[in-house]
Each structure stands twice: as C-alpha cells, then as structure tokens.
Amino acid sequence: xxxxxxxxxxxxxxxxxxxxxxxxxxxxxxxxxxxxxxxxxxxxxxxxxxxxxxxxxxxxxxxxxxxxxxxxxxxxxxxxxxxxxxxxxxxxxxxxxxxxxxxxxxxxxxxxxxxxxxxxxxxxxxxxxxxxxxxxxxxxxxxxxxxxxxxxxxxxxxxxxxxxxxxxxxxxxxxxxxxxxxxxxxxxxxxxxxxxxxxxxxxxxxxxxxxxxxxxxxxxxxxxxxxxxxxxxxxxxxxxxxxxxxxxxxxxxxxxxxxxxxxxxxxxxxxxxxxxxxxxxxxxxxx
DNA sequence: GTGTTTGTTATCAA
DNA sequence: CTTGATAACAAACA
Numbered sequence: 001x002x003x004x005x006x007x008x009x010x011x012x013x014x015x016x017x018x019x020x021x022x023x024x025x026x027x028x029x030x031x032x033x034x035x036x037x038x039x040x041x042x043x044x045x046x047x048x049x050x051x052x053x054x055x056x057x058x059x060x061x062x063x064x065x066x067x068x069x070x071x072x073x074x075x076x077x078x079x080x081x082x083x084x085x086x087x088x089x090x091x092x093x094x095x096x097x098x099x100x101x102x103x104x105x106x107x108x109x110x111x112x113x114x115x116x117x118x119x120x121x122x123x124x125x126x127x128x129x130x131x132x133x134x135x136x137x138x139x140x141x142x143x144x145x146x147x148x149x150x151x152x153x154x155x156x157x158x159x160x161x162x163x164x165x166x167x168x169x170x171x172x173x174x175x176x177x178x179x180x181x182x183x184x185x186x187x188x189x190x191x192x193x194x195x196x197x198x199x200x201x202x203x204x205x206x207x208x209x210x211x212x213x214x215x216x217x218x219x220x221x222x223x224x225x226x227x228x229x230x231x232x233x234x235x236x237x238x239x240x241x242x243x244x245x246x247x248x249x250x251x252x253x254x255x256x257x258x259x260x261x262x263x264x265x266x267x268x269x270x271x272x273x274x275x276x277x278x279x280x281x282x283x284x285x286x287x
Numbered sequence: 288g289t290g291t292t293t294g295t296t297a298t299c300a301a
Numbered sequence: 302c303t304t305g306a307t308a309a310c311a312a313a314c315a
Contacts, residue, residue, distance in 0.1 A: 059294075169304070186293075273291095278291080
C-alpha cells in the first residue's frame with residue numbers, strides 16, 4: 001500500500017531527521033528480513049555508520065552511509081518507518097487505531113538507535129518487507145529492473161506512448177502496475193489515474209485514443225504530485241515517519257469508495273476483482 | 288472458518 | 302517474446 005507518494009514522503013522526512021546521525025545500535029527480530037546476512041552480521045555492518053543521505057527509487061528507500069555502503073529498504077505491504085527524537089512512549093496517529101501506537105510494539109522488526117539518543121523503528125505486520133545492507137557498487141542490482149520514474153523529465157509523453165505501443169494487448173491497469181515499465185504506481189494510484197482520465201481500468205492499451213493517452217500521462221503525474229503534497233494515503237497501515245497519517249484520503253475519487261456515490265455524478269462506485277486486485281471505478285464517468 | 292487486503296517474484300501455460 | 306494465471310511470502314480483520 002505504500003506507493004511512490006508514501007515512500008517519497010517518508011524519504012523526505014527521514015532525510016531531515018537522519019542525515020549526519022551515527023548508528024549506535026541495531027536490533028532485529030525476524031532473520032528473514034535481513035537476508036542474505038545474518039542478523040548479527042547485519043548489525044555489525046551498520047553500527048558506527050554515519051548517514052550521508054536518504055534517497056528513493058521506485059518504492060525503495062536507500063540510506064547512504066559515508067563509507068560507500070547503504071541500507072536499502074522495501075516496505076512492501078505493511079511496512080512502517082517511524083522516527084523518534086528520543087526513545088520513549090510516544091506515538092502517532094495510526095489510521096485505524098484512532099489513537100496511539102506504542103513503540104516498539106508487536107510488529108516492530110528492527111530498532112536503530114543513534115548516538116544522539118534518537119531512534120528509528122521498522123514495523124511490519126506481515127513481514128514481507130526487507131532490509132539489505134550493500135556496497136554502493138551493488139545498488140544497480142536492486143534498481144536494474146525498475147522502470148522510469150514518473151516524476152522525472154524522463155517520463156515524457158513520447159516515452160509513455162512508446163511503452164504503450166510495445167504492450168498493445170494489456171489492460172491499462174496491468175500495464176500501469178508493471179514496475180519494470182513505470183516505477184512506483186500501485187493499486188491506489190492506478191485506479192485514481194484511470195478515474196481522472198475517464199478510462200476503465202480494463203481497457204486494452206491499444207484501444208486508447210491519442211487524447212486519452214495524453215490525459216492519462218498528465219493525470220498520473222498530477223495525482224502523484226498532489227498526494228506527495230498531502231503526504232500520502234493512509235488507509236490501513238501507512239503512516240509518515242513521525243507516525244502521523246497522510247492526508248490524501250479525502251482526495252481519493254474511487255479507491256476505497258465501493259458503493260459510495262461518485263464525487264462527480266453520484267453513481268455508486270463499482271468494485272470488481274481484476275488482475276487479482278480490488279479495482280474501483282465509476283461506470284458512468286469511465287468508458 | 289471465509290474472504291479480503293496487495294508488492295513482488297517465481298513458475299507454468301498458451 | 303507477450304500475456305495471463307497462480308502460488309508464495311504472512312497476518313489481521315470483519
């Protein structure tokens with residue numbers, strides 16, 4: 001559920017908080033999370049490292065250290081990264097708990113303590129997320145298969161068109177979810193971009209008109225930008241680095257709105273299972 | 288007990 | 302090579 005805007009939000013918040021801090025201690029539970037290293041080796045590699053920068057590529061976060069190594073993080077479905085100035089009780093506003101999240105809690109899988117006493121918690125209910133320590137020279141192994149970043153100049157209309165032409169028979173939703181083509185879109189923003197473009201998610205790419213393609217390209221960019229501005233969509237697990245929910249939910253037009261009236265035409269929003277995902281759309285607004 | 292939630296990769300089939 | 306389907310990972314929640 002964290003998609004590009006959510007990871008970008010966390011990246012910006014962690015960059016502010018973590019740059020120039022030095023790791024003092026690392027604790028992990030769930031050994032699978034740090035494979036291929038053992039939890040012990042993982043901790044040894046990190047302790048003493050000073051953070052140079054925090055970056056994002058696709059849905060991955062990279063915490064770069066001064067010794068030309070980095071920590072790569074993927075939150076997958078339910079990962080959270082929460083930073084606190086000092087170890088303690090605090091808490092954020094978990095979207096579903098209407099209140100407080102104790103840290104650490106049952107789902108805390110890693111705790112990074114810094115020399116100034118601040119702490120970074122990695123929580124992951126479903127344990128799909130991972131942490132990898134690697135030399136900078138190996139970074140390409142993780143990013144090689146990621147497609148174009150949709151918020152860079154590289155994501156031109158011309159490129160979008162050429163990708164669509166290359167995969168003419170895919171439903172547009174399947175196409176947009178393919179991380180090797182465009183990086184960072186997930187179920188939420190694909191459904192939203194299709195709605196904003198008046199296109200049914202099931203339409204084949206080769207059925208889109210010139211005008212629809214131009215519109216879709218524009219809407220992919222604008223919905224991602226607006227969500228970043230609102231600091232992401234908190235429906236289930238996602239929270240920002242300070243533990244607070246993002247503010248994009250009120251802007252959602254279809255995702256999570258099954259049976260609720262369309263914000264444009266009042267027709268109840270339809271929800272089907274497509275491409276193995278919950279897929280939301282308006283039968284009247286999208287053709 | 289059942290269905291739902293979904294990011295990513297692997298594998299098999301046509 | 303394209304595409305589609307399914308499983309695996311794992312756990313909570315209604």
